[in-house]
Amino acid sequence: xxxxxxxxxxxxxxxxKRIMLECSQTKGHDRMYWYRQDPGLxxxxxxxxxxxxxxxxxxxxxxxxxxxxxxxKFSLSLxxxxxxxxxxxxxxTSDPSGTGHNEQFFGPGTRLTVL
Amino acid sequence: xxxxxxxxxxxxVQEAETxxxxxxxxxxxxxxxxxxxxxxxxxQMILVIRQxxxxxxxxxxxxxxxxxQKAAKSFSLKISDSQLGDTAMYFCAFMKPEGAxxxxxxxxxxxxINP
Numbered sequence: 001x002x003x004x005x006x007x008x009x010x011x012x013x014x015x016x017k018r019i020m021l022e023c024s025q026t027k028g029h030d031r032m033y034w035y036r037q038d039p040g041l042x043x044x045x046x047x048x049x050x051x052x053x054x055x056x057x058x059x060x061x062x063x064x065x066x067x068x069x070x071x072x073k074f075s076l077s078l079x080x081x082x083x084x085x086x087x088x089x090x091x092x093t094s095d096p097s098g099t100g101h102n103e104q105f106f107g108p109g110t111r112l113t114v115l
Numbered sequence: 116x117x118x119x120x121x122x123x124x125x126x127x128v129q130e131a132e133t134x135x136x137x138x139x140x141x142x143x144x145x146x147x148x149x150x151x152x153x154x155x156x157x158x159q160m161i162l163v164i165r166q167x168x169x170x171x172x173x174x175x176x177x178x179x180x181x182x183x184q185k186a187a188k189s190f191s192l193k194i195s196d197s198q199l200g201d202t203a204m205y206f207c208a209f210m211k212p213e214g215a216x217x218x219x220x221x222x223x224x225x226x227x228i229n230p
Contacts, residue, residue: 033217040124042206042220058217090160094216102148102216106160 003027006091006107014115019078021110023091030095032074033104034058034066037088046089049074081114088112117142117209121221128197129229135182136192136224138207144168147211149183149190150218154204163205166190194226202228 004025013019023032030051035043035058045058047066055066063085067075078085088111092104119140128134140149151163166174166183173181178198182191194201207221 031216035218035220040222042119042121042222043208043218044220045217048215048217056215088158092160092218096212096216102210102212103150103162103165104216104218109158109160111158 004091004093004105004107006089006110008110009108010111012113012115013081015082017081017114019081019112021076021089021091021112023074023076023107025072025091025093025105025107027093027095027105028071029093029105030071031093032068033092033094034064034074034076035090035092036060036085037090037109043090046076078112078114081112083114086112086114117144117147117211117219119207119209119219119221121205121207121224123224124222125225125227127227127229130197130199132197133193133195134197134226136194136205136207136226138190138192138221140188140190140207140209140221142188142209144211147209149181150208150210151179151181151190151192152206152208152220153201154206154223155200155202160206164192197228199228199230202226 033048034046037043049055049068091107094104147168149166153161178195208218
């Protein structure tokens with residue numbers, strides 16, 4: 001089973017709709033991240049969380065909100081989706097105290113299309 | 116703020132050839148990590164290789180090696196004996212080991228290995 005999972009894998013929605021993307025992990029990591037990928041721009045950080053009570057904005061947080069329901073779950077919400085939020089969204093986890101040397105482990109991504 | 120630049124949007128080589136992908140970055144930090152990630156058509160982000168800035172020795176992982184030039188702020192990836200399975204998008208990324216440990220990505224290079 002995958003260590004980091006994302007649901008849904010693909011989603012098409014309409015402008016103005018509320019959308020939630022979910023991320024779950026079984027790696028036991030405290031740190032979780034949400035990135036979005038756009039062609040020609042690479043991946044950019046939306047939000048990150050160090051634990052359930054510690055949530056921080058990334059460089060492109062406008063129009064997004066997050067919820068850390070448990071150590072293993074980190075959800076990204078678009079309160080009112082707009083077409084320029086069409087992108088590939090990735091969740092990632094890390095454990096700085098572990099042996100992974102600051103490696104981030106990525107989920108499979110969610111392709112979101114806003115019409 | 117740190118920036119990462121990949122100046123080659125696309126590259127194409129024949130199978131078994133050697134190819135080098137370029138990456139430059141800008142930072143005032145002395146201690147940091149650099150990464151190359153591979154993204155095949157499956158969309159999964161796969162860590163290829165990692166370099167700690169305090170290490171002078173260039174990292175190698177089988178057919179993958181880097182040329183890390185700290186003074187020039189350059190971090191290129193060399194793929195030897197390229198294989199069809201190396202066809203993917205490749206992202207260079209920077210990370211400060213302190214604080215948020217967020218990844219700052221370049222724009223990506225689309226690499227195609229031709230039979």
